[in-house]
Amino acid sequence: MTRIGTDMHAGADAGPGPATATATAPSAQVEQLLDAVRQGRRGDVPGLLKALDAAGHKAAVPELKRLRKEVRGWDWGRWREQQRVRGALRLAGAGCITGAAGAAEWIGGRDFQEWGNEGGAVLGVLAHRDHAWLTEVARRLAERPTLAEEEYGLVHGLVLLTGCPAPATDAYVRGWTADMSRRNLVASLRQDPQTPVLVPRLLDLTETPDAVAWQSAAGSEDQRSHWPSALAALAGEGLLDRAELVDACVARLLRGGRPRDLRLPLALLQVVGATEEERRARIPDWLGMVADGPSPVAAHAQEVLAGLALDGALPVRELAEMSGSVLFRTEKKLVRAQLTLLSKVLRQAPGAAAELLPVVMDAFGHEDTAIQERALKLVGRHLAGVDEQVREELAGAAVLLSPVHRAAAVELFGAAAEGDALPYEEVLPPVPEPRTVAPTAGSIAELIEDLVTVVRRPGEPEEFERALDGLVRHAHGDRAALTTAVRETFGDAHWMNGGDHFAYGPQGIMVVIAALTGTARVSRIADGRRRGTASCGHAGPTGVVEARLWEAAWLVASSAPVPFLLATPTLHTGAIDAPVLVERLREYRDAGVEPAPVDLAQALLRVRRSGPGVSAAAEGAAALGTRAGERLAAWLTADVSLAPGVRFLDRGPDIRSGRWWLADRVVVAFRERRTIREEFPPPFQWLGGESTEVARRCRHWSGQHPHWPGVLPQDRETLAVWLLPEVGNGSEWDARGSAWGLTPLAEGEGPVGPAVHVALAVGLGGRHAEDRLTAVDALLVLAARGGLDAAALGGRLGLLLAEGTVKPNRLADASRTAAATGAYGTVWSVLGVLLPGLLAAPKPPRGLGELLAVAAECVERCGAGGTLPGLAEAAARAGSSQAVVQARRLLSALGQGADQTAS
Template sequence: MKTLLDAVRGGRMDDIRPLLARLDRGGRKGALEELKALRKEAWDWPWGERTRVRKAILVAGAGCHTGAAGCATWLGARDMRGWVHSVNPWVLEVLGDREPEWLADLARRLAARAVESETEYRFVEELARRAGCPLPVSDGMARAWAERVSGSRRPERPLVDVLRADAHLDVLIPHLLTMPELPPVVAWVDSRSPAGYWPAALTTLVTDGLLDRAALLDSCVARLLRGGKPTDLRFCLLVVRGLGPTSDEEAARTADWMAMAADGPSPVAGHAQEVLARLDAQGALSVRQLAEVSGSVLFRTEKKLVRAQLVHLGKVLRRDPSAAGELLPVIADAFGHPDTDTQERALKLAARALPAATPEVREETARMASLLGPAHRAAARAVFGELLEDEPEAAYEEILPPPPAPRPVGPPPGSVAELTEEVTAVLLRPDQEDVTAFERALDGLVRYAHSGTEELVAALEPALAGMWWATAPEGEVEWRLSRGHDGLHIVAASLLGRVSRKAVHDAQALRTGTDSCCHDALNGVLHARLWEAAAGVRSGRLPYLLATPTWHTGTIDAVELVERLRGYQALGVHAGPVDFAQALLRVRRTGAEEAARQASALGTEQGDRLAAWLRADEPVAAVVARPVETDVTVAHDWVRQTVVTARRMLLATRENRLVRETFPRAFHWLGSAHSPRNQDCYCWMAESPRWTAALPEDGETLAAWLLPSVAACVEEQRGGTWLLPALAETGGPAAGAIHLALAYGLGARHAEDRLAAVDALLVLAARGRLDAGLLGGELAALVERESVKPNRLADAARTAAGTGAYGTVLSVLVPVLPTLLARERAPRGLGDLLAVAAECAELSGPPKTGPVPGLAETAARGGTTQLVRQAIRLEAACRAGTG
């Protein structure tokens, strides 16, 4: 055993097998324990020596294991992987004396683990060959095999030839298609040359008889039915189309095609729709089945699919008028489709089918006509006549969500146990940045450190024993906490003595207020607050924090802040500079004259400063009203060494000398003048709701500073509009900055970003803070500069109107339309935008600003394009309201 361990320590791979052969079962078991200890010890060795020795440890350990389960665990361990040169030949050598059944068991176990490379695949393959058993198959094996096959493809050796020569094709391909996601090398297809990729190769192999046609077709259809990544579904569609199923094969899967047409992604649903149309033409689809699938398809939002289904239903009704009894109710469901063109098509189709229907079906269809929009009511009356009941039109009422009510932060924790629970919850969920929970926990730590540090420490130490800083060296803890933004960990670690007093003092002095961007500055304010609190819990000097919010937005009630200062005065306590500065930025300044008078009556420095701050009622940084046009970088082409820029309308802020001269250094960036032309932000700060909680009464200022991030959402960036709903809840005026940010959000590239902007729009409207003319003007300017695309704006407007805010949406769109209508060539999406405006005008009444410039000229062009039809519709709605 000693000789074996010496060989392992020396990395002498060729000596391991002869030495293992001299050991019996007990000797190998003892050697294995020594190898495990050596494996841990080697972690502290220099890299080169460690790598050489650990290779030998892996080989020797594999030979010492007498059970296949233990050997698989040893060989598959994460820390034993990753070498450039494989040691598998030596492993196979030391396993040469094992029985075939043992090797087969090992192969199955290794395949079931994470096979991540071609080397591991070949190792399992060789074990199976030596054992004389079928190749064990798993997701990892299939993935590694696919990458191996794709890597073997060359221009002189097509992919299909590589697959033909593979001995395991018949077991790996079926498993490949059952994986949760196809390997990227399989799913990706170059549309310029699809014949050289996997779908074409698989269909060729079916023709050659090397793959089972029915099994491949079933697998692909099942995957299309199950859904998945777009690339995976495209792959399966290509295979299905390449196989060219016969009529019988398609008819045998009718239920699958129906389910795909109803619920599948658009490309899949479109293919299923084509198959079902063929089956219907061949008489393989019953009228009941057609009605069932049509009811689902006509409920979809994709106009192309809905229109195709209506066209097909028209063909069926011409071929078989007796089918009207089952199909007319389905067609009538389309009367409630959000697309007015679809409503019109459905109404015309119903008019043709109505004579062949029974009286009961006619009456049912007429009742459904109430779902039609106002534009089609006259046509519906002509179609249904007396069957259509006249309903008195109710007066329009704008539907807006209730204004968000401020939620109180509530009283401090009532006991040490309650505080411990709240602190632990905040520390264990750093990804859930709940401002209320964070502020309550921070204030609670300061309060109970003042009233009884020993009891607090005794409760927190066992609860927080699992935190990374609880066992890490003190130097590492101080280094990490002083350079990162670790939130409440800073205060908790200081309280429990994991950070020295010197480190707390040095961290407080570190903030210079010379941050490069608003993200760093706002995080820096929080960082300064935390380190000041870290010092406070060590000294126990502060009875509570001044900056703890009154409401969830971060705002502090002015009278409540005066009472807190009065409590400090009674105890003879001086406020923490950072804590007091943050309290000033959070206090509600509007209508606070009485609070200012009470603050002055305190006769303290902080009371006088608070009174002056309330009476001044000025933002922390005033926003320059006129936007600044500047070029910003939107992309880098590193290959060509070029930079892609875009023209942006951004806003500057003015200097606030009071903040610069009287606030701590951590706040100096906030009080400095900033222009978009001299701001470059390269940080990767995660967005935080604590930014809006830092300046809850200065939404305009925040909007101006964060505007570049919001504006970037009209390009590739995702997630930049997350703060818009929070900005809509801030105090202070809602002027140019908030409305410009909202305009960018409504034209964002990604639907989830536009949805956040719609939420903000409705909140502003509900609070009576929306200036529709200002927002429309900003949108018109952005559309004119092609920063906002009309089709994206139409999608956002349609979403907002769908909540019932038709009048609000119309008032925002009216200023945008003249800019687009004046163009010689209509931009993409203008027809959709006109459709939303027309629907809003039909339901809420014509715009209060009068006729839309350019609308009459567009309506008079003639033709049947979407643009002209919707222009005619909007003009008719405007005339109906004024006539």
């Protein structure tokens, strides 16, 4: 290391006198500091900093910056040393940099935060600084989103050193709440002078800190750990202004958000309470919460408004507005409570019927027929108090009622409630047309934009395919320009700075980018290309995707001997139009280029083998006179469905959980296909395996899942087998987003068999509503395309319900959603198959009533008739449970239609 501040000529003849010592001492002291930093001796840094004067501090800064840049470039093999050096670097820079802005920037550096929290040591080297300087550093650090939270102690220490006001930034507040939550809450808040300043900011946060959200839940309301109770206690003591707390809570609840983020203001508002005057003054606020708030918030606002209404303090106009908002909501508890409130108010003030009854008709279209019945009875009791115009309006809304209530509506309103009797017509979505994929980037600048997108968001198949083809195309056309552009864009990425970053896989498209610039080891790429067939069916599609990446890396590393990739899809499903592939092979022939093996194999698996133009494409491929053309022609004309045989085992005992998970019970029989075993590269040969059963009991995990549908877009059954364990995670493990694969299954090509129907059945029972909605969309698309086997789906659902993999209430929600689109006949054709098994169970399963309600609605709408085994016995049972009531309703509905057996 070059010594800093040493004059090699000054005093050369003067001897070792005092002047020489004065000239060289700062340089030696700086060197000692830098040596300590290089060796990671963090404990020595504070003492060495004290020995430096202002000139020494200034001289050390450039060297510290150079060392910091050097340390950033160290590879993973030196990470322990890197962490030690970074800790010492942070302290040294904090003690040497003189500007407040520069010091805050240095202390808050992301690379230093990774090292760990040493806030006490940093405070030690800053303690001697001027208070104004420290205040500015504290302000700047508090504005850094992660540092002020993760190193709250450092920023708070600066606040205590200077006596400056608490910086009420979001990050500082989160750090403060975490610190408070680890102590006796009410005592700590009482003693902390920051509390009056930071509590209003806490209530204003968009996202409540985890510790506060957890400690605001209902249950133990010990002031030592329960935030709402602790804040209410401080308000009672006068430390916090109660009226300001109420204002803050109401304002936050009106803004809305996730229930967890509203837990604190709601609980605090309930504990602190609002006075009668505050309740009346905030009627518009309560109305807003009732209309748009999450269920707990809406329920509280409804309770407040109900009290005002029964006391005569809520004007009828506002009560009507409130009722319209609540009756439009889906929560049955809120709707029932509102109908009860309206009934009480109308008994007190019959003259309000003309203004209140019209909003009651919003409940006529509620999904729960019991609520419809209550609303109709409420209208009937007070119908005499309205004029003819309101009566006609209510009669017109009666068409929203379920057919089971039509007779009562006609009795109440007369013939006007019958509406126009139109013949039933099944409504299914339009059949989706394949969408053409955008062409590959025509310029290097456009390609770089695509690469940045794929690196940041690697799960988008269309963008991935365009970027992969673009790398090969432009590496073949102008390798030098592309390499320069890639280095400028990705030069700081860790996978571009040496080291063996691809030892465990290609890491997506990054291996191809690194191969272009020469930073990916050629030996590693060669090893990747030599990998053989997959060890199991689950790992198969991932092996294909990775094989394509390794091959593309080899192509660009060897100056891209091919002008473009054959396997780039032309359609969003991952498929390739046959004429396009023929034309690509023609260009290869004319250029004298042989296809890359993996690329050609993937192209064959993607080419569309049915539809217009396929026969002509096969003839054109054969006429090319190349081996690749002959293979394509044979592939297009042969029956090469890759769909495996699939069996599903009955649930059996499992030592760990008492049952087998869905993935354990799928057995796949891969049929022998000599063409694939003899002509395809090793990563594909598992598709042509011998006729032996392969149990799917592996536990592979791969980030390549989004690319699986594009591996075999013509064979949905095989894809369904791969995706089934992940779809099952949504019902068995409550995973979110697990049903994404059902969309390509519905929109793809190839036969639809048992695997697709099992995957769909499991998806309809997913834990999360968004996954069930995805499954509903897939169900309707399959039905619209004529690929749905209702009997097979209903039978599989019956088995899954019986064994507990699918829960009745979740299936009921999905079925209700599908039926509401107008597909009543389709939904009934499925429910009519699965219900007999549930009705025959010794004990009716929980949620059976909901399924029967959906089935009854479907039958009433589509006019189906016939008999359903076990239904009459269920309807004859004593009691008024939902299962019994809905069984009677379904039995009645089936008797009204034509003679059509459900099965």
